[in-house]
């Protein structure tokens with residue numbers, strides 16, 4: 253069977269990093285941080301370094317663009 257998990261070397265300590273699904277906190281300019289669940293994050297268990305693929309960040313940013321549209325639609329309704 254060929255079921256090796258993909259790894260990549262940690263740029264800090266060279267240990268193999270594994271991809272894990274975690275909550276990713278996106279800082280939002282106008283207030284509350286946004287938490288995106290189950291984002292694939294490369295994590296080094298040895299030194300705690302973590303990184304997110306550029307294409308994953310691009311996907312999140314794309315999602316945020318659409319979220320802005322949604323927020324504009326419903327702005328001013330509550331409070």
Ligand SMILES: [Zn+2]
Pocket residue numbers: 262263264265266267296297298299300301
């Ligand atoms: Zn490391």
